[in-house]
Amino acid sequence: MYSQEKTPMKKPVCQERGGNARTERKSAATAKDFALRRVRGPDKVTRPYMKIVVLLGGPGSGKGTIATRLVAADRTFRHVSSGDLLREAVRLQTDAGREADGYMKRGELVPDELVAAMIREWMGRSGEGASTLLLDGFPRTVRQAEILDETAAGCGAELSAAVLLEVDDATLFDRIAGRRGCPGCGAGYHVTNIPPKREGVCDVCGSALVTRKDDSFETVRNRLEVYRNQTLPLIDFYRARGVLRRVAGTGPIEGSVDRVRCAI
Ligand code: AMP
Numbered sequence: 001m002y003s004q005e006k007t008p009m010k011k012p013v014c015q016e017r018g019g020n021a022r023t024e025r026k027s028a029a030t031a032k033d034f035a036l037r038r039v040r041g042p043d044k045v046t047r048p049y050m051k052i053v054v055l056l057g058g059p060g061s062g063k064g065t066i067a068t069r070l071v072a073a074d075r076t077f078r079h080v081s082s083g084d085l086l087r088e089a090v091r092l093q094t095d096a097g098r099e100a101d102g103y104m105k106r107g108e109l110v111p112d113e114l115v116a117a118m119i120r121e122w123m124g125r126s127g128e129g130a131s132t133l134l135l136d137g138f139p140r141t142v143r144q145a146e147i148l149d150e151t152a153a154g155c156g157a158e159l160s161a162a163v164l165l166e167v168d169d170a171t172l173f174d175r176i177a178g179r180r181g182c183p184g185c186g187a188g189y190h191v192t193n194i195p196p197k198r199e200g201v202c203d204v205c206g207s208a209l210v211t212r213k214d215d216s217f218e219t220v221r222n223r224l225e226v227y228r229n230q231t232l233p234l235i236d237f238y239r240a241r242g243v244l245r246r247v248a249g250t251g252p253i254e255g256s257v258d259r260v261r262c263a264i
Contacts, residue, residue, distance in 0.1 A: 003167045027135075048156035051132045052148070053264045054139065056234060057165030059220060061249045062177040062256055063136040063186055066165070069257045076131035082138035082184065086110060093249055107222035109140055109230060110159045116147040123155055132264070133157065140231045161264045165249030166258065169224065176220050179224035180209040194253070 053064040067079040086104060089097030096118065100110040109115075119138050126133065139145040152158055167175075178191040180200075182202050184207030196203050214223065238244040245263040249256050 006094050048064055050127055050130055050155075051160040051264070052152055052157050053132055053134050053160060054148075054162040054238070055134060055136045055165065055260075056162055056231065057167060057233065057249055059223045060172040061165040061167045062253065063165060065194070065253060066257050066260050067134040067136045068188070069253075070134060070261060074131075076129065077134060077172050078126045078130045078132070078235055079124070079134040079136060080119065080122050080138075081136040082115050082119060082140070085122065086115065089118070104214055105219075106221040107226060112141055112143045112147065116144055116151070119148070120151050123151055123157070127155055127157070136141050138232065142233055142237050159243060161243045161245055162234070162243050163247055163260055163263050164235060165247055167249040171250055172224065173220065179212065179215055180210060182207050
Protein backbone atom coordinates (compact mmCIF):
# COMPACT_ATOMS: atom_id res chain seq x y z
CA MET A 1 0.00 0.00 0.00
CA TYR A 2 1.13 3.52 -0.51
CA SER A 3 0.21 5.37 2.67
CA GLN A 4 -0.57 2.57 5.05
CA GLU A 5 2.29 0.20 4.46
CA LYS A 6 4.28 -0.46 7.56
CA THR A 7 7.55 -0.81 5.66
CA PRO A 8 9.96 1.69 7.21
CA MET A 9 11.03 4.48 4.91
CA LYS A 10 14.47 3.94 3.49
CA LYS A 11 16.84 6.81 3.00
CA PRO A 12 16.69 8.26 -0.51
CA VAL A 13 19.20 6.47 -2.71
CA CYS A 14 21.21 9.63 -3.17
CA GLN A 15 21.73 9.84 0.60
CA GLU A 16 22.91 6.26 0.71
CA ARG A 17 25.71 6.70 -1.75
CA GLY A 18 28.32 7.31 0.89
CA GLY A 19 28.56 3.76 2.13
CA ASN A 20 25.58 1.69 1.17
CA ALA A 21 24.61 2.79 -2.29
CA ARG A 22 22.21 0.43 -4.03
CA THR A 23 22.95 1.96 -7.39
CA GLU A 24 24.54 -0.44 -9.85
CA ARG A 25 26.41 1.36 -12.54
CA LYS A 26 29.86 1.34 -13.98
CA SER A 27 30.24 4.86 -15.25
CA ALA A 28 27.39 7.25 -15.04
CA ALA A 29 27.36 10.72 -16.46
CA THR A 30 26.19 13.32 -13.99
CA ALA A 31 23.05 15.32 -14.60
CA LYS A 32 25.27 18.26 -15.48
CA ASP A 33 27.10 16.22 -18.10
CA PHE A 34 23.78 15.38 -19.72
CA ALA A 35 22.58 18.94 -19.62
CA LEU A 36 25.75 20.19 -21.25
CA ARG A 37 26.21 17.42 -23.78
CA ARG A 38 25.02 18.04 -27.32
CA VAL A 39 24.48 15.65 -30.19
CA ARG A 40 24.29 16.23 -33.86
CA GLY A 41 21.19 14.85 -35.50
CA PRO A 42 21.04 13.66 -39.09
CA ASP A 43 19.91 17.13 -40.13
CA LYS A 44 23.12 18.58 -38.64
CA VAL A 45 21.14 20.76 -36.28
CA THR A 46 22.58 20.79 -32.77
CA ARG A 47 19.88 19.88 -30.26
CA PRO A 48 19.74 19.20 -26.52
CA TYR A 49 20.71 15.78 -25.32
CA MET A 50 17.84 13.68 -23.96
CA LYS A 51 18.01 11.12 -21.20
CA ILE A 52 15.83 8.03 -21.30
CA VAL A 53 14.88 6.47 -17.98
CA VAL A 54 13.27 3.03 -17.97
CA LEU A 55 11.00 2.21 -15.03
CA LEU A 56 10.95 -1.50 -14.26
CA GLY A 57 8.67 -3.26 -11.81
CA GLY A 58 5.72 -5.64 -11.61
CA PRO A 59 2.10 -4.58 -12.13
CA GLY A 60 1.16 -2.28 -9.25
CA SER A 61 4.75 -1.38 -8.38
CA GLY A 62 3.94 2.33 -8.77
CA LYS A 63 5.69 3.11 -12.07
CA GLY A 64 2.85 5.24 -13.45
CA THR A 65 2.13 7.11 -10.22
CA ILE A 66 5.78 7.92 -9.67
CA ALA A 67 6.30 9.03 -13.27
CA THR A 68 3.22 11.28 -13.12
CA ARG A 69 4.57 13.00 -10.01
CA LEU A 70 8.02 13.47 -11.49
CA VAL A 71 6.49 15.10 -14.57
CA ALA A 72 4.31 17.36 -12.42
CA ALA A 73 7.45 18.58 -10.63
CA ASP A 74 9.57 19.08 -13.76
CA ARG A 75 7.92 20.09 -17.01
CA THR A 76 10.95 19.01 -19.05
CA PHE A 77 10.16 15.39 -18.15
CA ARG A 78 7.87 13.37 -20.43
CA HIS A 79 6.13 10.16 -19.42
CA VAL A 80 4.66 7.38 -21.50
CA SER A 81 2.98 4.18 -20.39
CA SER A 82 2.97 1.47 -23.05
CA GLY A 83 -0.12 0.02 -21.34
CA ASP A 84 -1.95 3.36 -21.72
CA LEU A 85 -0.97 3.63 -25.39
CA LEU A 86 -2.28 0.11 -25.96
CA ARG A 87 -5.53 0.68 -24.03
CA GLU A 88 -6.14 3.81 -26.09
CA ALA A 89 -5.54 1.85 -29.30
CA VAL A 90 -8.02 -0.79 -28.12
CA ARG A 91 -10.56 1.90 -27.27
CA LEU A 92 -10.18 3.48 -30.70
CA GLN A 93 -10.27 0.05 -32.34
CA THR A 94 -7.21 0.73 -34.49
CA ASP A 95 -5.58 -2.24 -36.25
CA ALA A 96 -2.93 -2.38 -33.53
CA GLY A 97 -5.60 -2.12 -30.83
CA ARG A 98 -7.63 -4.97 -32.27
CA GLU A 99 -4.51 -7.14 -32.44
CA ALA A 100 -3.43 -6.26 -28.88
CA ASP A 101 -6.83 -6.72 -27.24
CA GLY A 102 -6.78 -10.50 -26.76
CA TYR A 103 -3.24 -10.57 -25.38
CA MET A 104 -4.09 -7.84 -22.88
CA LYS A 105 -7.28 -9.53 -21.68
CA ARG A 106 -5.27 -12.67 -20.94
CA GLY A 107 -2.51 -10.71 -19.21
CA GLU A 108 0.02 -11.75 -21.86
CA LEU A 109 2.53 -9.51 -23.59
CA VAL A 110 1.53 -8.15 -26.99
CA PRO A 111 4.08 -8.77 -29.78
CA ASP A 112 7.32 -6.81 -29.44
CA GLU A 113 7.13 -5.08 -32.82
CA LEU A 114 3.60 -3.85 -32.23
CA VAL A 115 4.34 -2.11 -28.95
CA ALA A 116 7.76 -0.92 -30.13
CA ALA A 117 6.16 0.83 -33.11
CA MET A 118 3.88 2.75 -30.73
CA ILE A 119 6.79 3.79 -28.50
CA ARG A 120 8.88 4.81 -31.52
CA GLU A 121 6.05 7.00 -32.72
CA TRP A 122 5.62 8.54 -29.25
CA MET A 123 9.35 9.25 -28.93
CA GLY A 124 9.35 10.89 -32.33
CA ARG A 125 6.76 13.44 -31.28
CA SER A 126 7.71 13.93 -27.61
CA GLY A 127 11.33 15.04 -27.76
CA GLU A 128 10.69 18.75 -28.28
CA GLY A 129 11.89 20.61 -25.18
CA ALA A 130 12.30 17.39 -23.19
CA SER A 131 15.25 16.66 -20.91
CA THR A 132 14.13 13.23 -19.81
CA LEU A 133 11.80 10.58 -21.21
CA LEU A 134 10.30 8.28 -18.57
CA LEU A 135 9.31 4.93 -20.07
CA ASP A 136 6.79 3.05 -17.96
CA GLY A 137 6.07 -0.53 -19.00
CA PHE A 138 8.47 -0.51 -21.95
CA PRO A 139 10.72 -2.37 -22.55
CA ARG A 140 9.33 -5.58 -21.12
CA THR A 141 11.50 -8.06 -23.01
CA VAL A 142 15.16 -8.13 -23.98
CA ARG A 143 14.15 -7.78 -27.64
CA GLN A 144 12.22 -4.60 -26.79
CA ALA A 145 15.26 -3.27 -24.93
CA GLU A 146 17.37 -3.81 -28.04
CA ILE A 147 14.79 -2.03 -30.18
CA LEU A 148 14.80 0.84 -27.66
CA ASP A 149 18.57 1.21 -28.04
CA GLU A 150 18.18 1.50 -31.81
CA THR A 151 15.33 4.00 -31.51
CA ALA A 152 17.20 6.10 -28.95
CA ALA A 153 20.27 6.30 -31.15
CA GLY A 154 18.06 7.50 -34.00
CA CYS A 155 16.62 10.41 -32.04
CA GLY A 156 19.63 11.73 -30.16
CA ALA A 157 18.77 10.19 -26.81
CA GLU A 158 20.57 7.76 -24.55
CA LEU A 159 19.37 5.43 -21.85
CA SER A 160 20.80 6.76 -18.61
CA ALA A 161 19.07 4.60 -15.99
CA ALA A 162 16.85 1.55 -15.58
CA VAL A 163 15.15 1.90 -12.22
CA LEU A 164 13.81 -1.30 -10.69
CA LEU A 165 11.00 -0.70 -8.19
CA GLU A 166 11.22 -3.50 -5.65
CA VAL A 167 7.82 -4.45 -4.19
CA ASP A 168 6.78 -7.79 -2.67
CA ASP A 169 3.95 -9.81 -4.27
CA ALA A 170 1.49 -9.38 -1.36
CA THR A 171 1.77 -5.61 -1.66
CA LEU A 172 1.36 -5.75 -5.45
CA PHE A 173 -1.88 -7.77 -5.13
CA ASP A 174 -3.19 -5.43 -2.47
CA ARG A 175 -2.49 -2.36 -4.56
CA ILE A 176 -4.03 -3.81 -7.70
CA ALA A 177 -7.17 -4.97 -5.87
CA GLY A 178 -7.84 -1.38 -4.76
CA ARG A 179 -6.71 0.34 -7.95
CA ARG A 180 -9.23 2.60 -9.72
CA GLY A 181 -8.73 4.72 -12.81
CA CYS A 182 -10.48 7.56 -14.53
CA PRO A 183 -11.58 6.73 -18.10
CA GLY A 184 -11.97 10.45 -18.78
CA CYS A 185 -8.55 11.93 -17.95
CA GLY A 186 -6.43 8.92 -16.95
CA ALA A 187 -5.93 9.95 -13.29
CA GLY A 188 -5.13 7.00 -11.02
CA TYR A 189 -6.47 6.25 -7.52
CA HIS A 190 -6.48 3.56 -4.85
CA VAL A 191 -9.52 3.03 -2.64
CA THR A 192 -7.56 3.44 0.58
CA ASN A 193 -4.09 4.71 -0.35
CA ILE A 194 -4.95 7.43 -2.87
CA PRO A 195 -8.71 7.88 -2.47
CA PRO A 196 -10.65 10.42 -4.50
CA LYS A 197 -12.39 13.19 -2.53
CA ARG A 198 -15.79 11.73 -3.45
CA GLU A 199 -15.99 7.95 -3.54
CA GLY A 200 -15.96 6.58 -7.09
CA VAL A 201 -15.63 10.01 -8.73
CA CYS A 202 -12.54 11.54 -10.37
CA ASP A 203 -11.25 14.65 -8.56
CA VAL A 204 -9.94 16.08 -11.82
CA CYS A 205 -12.79 15.68 -14.33
CA GLY A 206 -15.74 14.23 -12.39
CA SER A 207 -16.01 10.98 -14.40
CA ALA A 208 -17.03 7.75 -12.67
CA LEU A 209 -13.93 5.72 -11.73
CA VAL A 210 -13.49 2.21 -13.12
CA THR A 211 -11.47 -0.93 -12.41
CA ARG A 212 -9.22 -2.10 -15.22
CA LYS A 213 -10.46 -5.27 -16.93
CA ASP A 214 -7.06 -6.91 -16.53
CA ASP A 215 -6.88 -6.17 -12.78
CA SER A 216 -8.85 -9.32 -11.90
CA PHE A 217 -7.10 -11.75 -9.54
CA GLU A 218 -6.52 -14.43 -12.22
CA THR A 219 -5.17 -11.99 -14.80
CA VAL A 220 -2.90 -10.33 -12.27
CA ARG A 221 -1.47 -13.71 -11.31
CA ASN A 222 -0.74 -14.33 -14.98
CA ARG A 223 0.77 -10.85 -15.41
CA LEU A 224 3.10 -11.48 -12.48
CA GLU A 225 4.15 -14.80 -13.98
CA VAL A 226 4.79 -13.12 -17.34
CA TYR A 227 6.76 -10.40 -15.54
CA ARG A 228 8.99 -12.97 -13.86
CA ASN A 229 9.61 -14.98 -17.01
CA GLN A 230 9.93 -12.28 -19.64
CA THR A 231 10.75 -9.00 -17.93
CA LEU A 232 13.09 -9.99 -15.10
CA PRO A 233 15.85 -10.96 -17.60
CA LEU A 234 16.07 -7.20 -18.24
CA ILE A 235 17.67 -6.83 -14.82
CA ASP A 236 20.75 -8.70 -16.01
CA PHE A 237 20.62 -6.87 -19.33
CA TYR A 238 20.73 -3.45 -17.68
CA ARG A 239 23.11 -4.51 -14.92
CA ALA A 240 25.61 -5.53 -17.59
CA ARG A 241 25.17 -2.09 -19.16
CA GLY A 242 25.95 -0.45 -15.80
CA VAL A 243 22.67 1.49 -15.58
CA LEU A 244 20.56 -0.61 -13.19
CA ARG A 245 19.35 1.15 -10.02
CA ARG A 246 17.33 -0.72 -7.40
CA VAL A 247 14.81 1.33 -5.46
CA ALA A 248 12.43 0.28 -2.67
CA GLY A 249 8.89 0.77 -3.99
CA THR A 250 7.08 0.19 -0.69
CA GLY A 251 6.06 2.66 2.01
CA PRO A 252 4.53 6.08 1.36
CA ILE A 253 4.50 7.04 -2.31
CA GLU A 254 6.35 10.31 -1.65
CA GLY A 255 9.34 8.29 -0.42
CA SER A 256 9.38 6.18 -3.58
CA VAL A 257 9.18 9.30 -5.74
CA ASP A 258 12.15 10.80 -3.88
CA ARG A 259 14.18 7.64 -4.21
CA VAL A 260 13.54 7.43 -7.95
CA ARG A 261 14.36 11.13 -8.36
CA CYS A 262 17.66 10.54 -6.61
CA ALA A 263 18.41 7.47 -8.70
CA ILE A 264 18.03 9.09 -12.08
P1 AMP B 1 0.36 -2.15 -17.97
O1 AMP B 1 -0.65 -1.05 -18.01
O2 AMP B 1 1.77 -1.67 -18.14
O3 AMP B 1 0.19 -3.06 -16.78
O4 AMP B 1 0.08 -3.06 -19.28
C1 AMP B 1 -1.16 -3.66 -19.49
C2 AMP B 1 -1.02 -4.74 -20.55
O5 AMP B 1 -0.59 -4.15 -21.80
C3 AMP B 1 0.03 -5.81 -20.26
O6 AMP B 1 -0.48 -6.84 -19.42
C4 AMP B 1 0.35 -6.29 -21.67
O7 AMP B 1 -0.69 -7.13 -22.17
C5 AMP B 1 0.31 -5.01 -22.47
N1 AMP B 1 1.63 -4.34 -22.52
C6 AMP B 1 1.96 -3.14 -21.94
N2 AMP B 1 3.23 -2.83 -22.20
C7 AMP B 1 3.73 -3.84 -22.94
C8 AMP B 1 5.00 -4.11 -23.51
N3 AMP B 1 6.04 -3.29 -23.36
N4 AMP B 1 5.15 -5.26 -24.21
C9 AMP B 1 4.13 -6.11 -24.40
N5 AMP B 1 2.91 -5.93 -23.87
C10 AMP B 1 2.71 -4.81 -23.15
